[in-house]
Amino acid sequence: MEQTLYRVEHASSVWWPQMQLFSGLILSLFCVFAALCFFVMATQQTATTRLSNLALSVCLLSQACLSFLSVVASESISLMVYLLLNCVFVIAGLTAIYCYRSVLSRVLFGDSNQGLPQIQADQLTPELEATQKELEQEIEAANRMRQRMQSIFESAPNGMLVVRKDGTIAQANTLAESIFRYPEGGMVGLSVEGLVPKEHRPQHHVDRNNYVKAPTKRMMGDRKDLYGVCLDGHKVPVEIGLNPIEGSFDQEIVATIVDISERKQYQRFIESRNNELENSNRELQEFAFIASHDLREPLRKIIAFSRLLQGEDYGTFTAEGKEYSGYVVDAAERMRTLLDSLLSYSRVTSMANSFEKTDLNALIEEVCADLQLTLEESQAEITVSPLMSIEVDASQMRQVMQNLIGNAIKYRQPDQVPKIVISGEQQESKYLLTIQDNGIGFESEYAEQIFEVFKRLHGRDQYPGTGMGLAICRKIILRHQGRIWADSLKGEGSIFYIELPLIRQEERLNE
Structure with a gap:
């Protein structure tokens, strides 16, 4: 029994000093590491927090020194050094406790914030106060912007959907x-x-x-008729524009929807009225053509037999009879002229030729050749x-x-030589012809009426x-898909304008 106790005491005397040395070194290293951590934290905090972290750092460093010296040099350490280190440890600890008094009070007395450290209003630095103010302003501005966008979204004149990448609304x-x-909110979450x-x-x-x-931003459907299905199954014609939202996390797309039921x-x-008008115009043209064509033969006979009666081969008229037959x-001659004009008017569309590229200078030369006798008689200058x-x-x-050159000669000033100037000018996709004369002109109030059927300004x-x-x-x-108009002053001549498209509508649609 005595031998056993001796062995235990001998073993403890061997490993216990070693254990003390090992634990002292571990405690010293831990205190040094903790002190460094608090020191780094102190360099990044406010004044009050920085002071408390520095105090903890000093406290831990002094404890590390005490642990190290008590283990390694416990016999050689002087009493003065030992007391000095203990004083530093106590002072630094008390300083840290004082700096953290608000936290300790919340922990000990059960504060509603459960002991979490908070920065009081009186502890805020000017930098933090400025940062907090900027954040509050940005949050307020963001809320105002969100409300503004929501108001715009709701007050838009068209229907609007925001669709996610997976197709949900x-x-x-x-x-x-x-x-x-x-119903309100009934479309959100649907496909x-x-x-x-x-x-x-x-x-x-x-x-x-x-x-x-x-x-990309574009219209949906590629010019096809689009229809949407309502909640009750009814189909409504729509036009839809697509616009991706830049910077959207879920690649959201805004779809703008226009109900075109009324437009359709x-x-x-x-279209129905146009068809009716086309049919009516066709019938009128056919009637004008038939009437003018069929009435020409009776008029021809009236004129021919009236002239035979005037020739005294079938008797002699009195003076009054000759006047009346005249x-x-x-x-009858005037009626035939009117019928010829009416026939020409109806043939503008019914017997028209195809469009071909034509030299207008050569065309005007041909017109002047046809009017050669009239030009020579009037001595007109073109x-x-x-x-x-x-x-x-x-x-x-x-x-x-x-017709225009003939009118310029017909309605000339009696004491002036007729002068006619013809010019042209290209204006983007149109060509403007101008025919100007020095004739008698007309009042500007008649500038539109002169183009009406059977309209005359003179007897x-x-x-x-x-x-x-x-x-x-x-x-x-x-x-020709163009337009013609006139500008004139009485006694000062007239200017007729003809505007013709360089590319007609049919060709533009084919392109």
């Missing part, structure tokens, strides 16, 4: 819910495919996935500037130019004619 404004007849007709849903799913890969209804109404012939070659119905344009005894010439000119220019 993230947001819908009131007008979109009204278009598709959903956008539910708004597409069933027969188009598979293709829409493919098109939407392709669009998500390369989103109005288009159908316009009235019959003159009236000046023609270089003109373009454009696509027109050559025979109809020749008729227009012959037949002054200037012969039917009043159909300018009406035919306008109808020809309208067929």
Whole structure:
């Protein structure tokens, strides 16, 4: 028994000093490491927190020194050094406790914040106060911006949907819910495919996935008629514009939706009325053609037999009889002229030729050749500037130019030589022809009336004619998708303008 106790005492005397040395070194290293951590924290905190962390750092360093010296040099350490280190340890510890008094009070007395350290208002530095103020201002500005965007979204004149990448609806404004007849908030979370007709849903799913890969701002449908499906199954015609939201986390897309039901209804109404007008115009043209053509033969016979009666081969008229028969012939001649004009007017569209590129200078030379006798008799002077070659119905344009040049000669000043100036100017996609004369002119109030059918400003005894010439000119220019108008002052001549498109509407649509 005594031998056993001796062995235990001998073993403890061997390993116990070693254990003390090892534990002292570990405690010293831990205190040094903790002191360094508090020192680093002190360099990044406010004044009060920095002081408390420095005090803890000093406290831990003094404890590390005490632990190290008590283990390594316990026999050689002087009493003065030992007391000095203990004083440093106590002072630093008390300083740390004083600096952390607010935290200790919350821990000991059960503060509602559960002992979490908070920076009091009186401890805030000017930098922190400025930062806090800036953050509050940014938060307030962000809230105002969100409210403004929500107000714009709701007050937009079109329906608007915000659609996520997977096709679910993230947001819908009131007008979109009204278009598709959903209750308030009833569209959020639904798949956008539910708004597409069933027969188009598979293709829409493919098109939407392709669009998500390369989103761009564009109209949906590529000029096709689009229809949306309402909650009650009713289909509504719509136009949809797509606009990706830049910087969106979920690649959201804004879809702008316009209900075009009223527009479609109005288009159908316009098409119906246009068809009715076309049929009516066709019937009127056919009637005018038939009437003018069929009435020419009876008039020809009236004129022929009236002249035979005037020839005294079938008896002699009295003076009054000759006068009255002359009235019959003159009236029949005027009627034939009117019928010829009416026939020409109806043939503008019914017997028109195709459009071909025509040299306008050569065309005017042909017109002047046709009017050679009239030009020589009136000694008229015609000046023609270089003109373009454009696509027109050559025979109809020749008729227009012959009518305008003929009018310039007919309505000339009695004491002046007629002077006619013809020029042209290209204006973007149009060509403007100008025909100017020094004739008698007319009042500006009649600038529109002179293009009406059978409209005359002078009596037949002054200037012969039917009043159909300018009406035919306008109808020809309208067929060319152009326009004609006049500007004049009485006694100062007239200027007629003809505006022709360089590319007609049919060609533009084909392009």
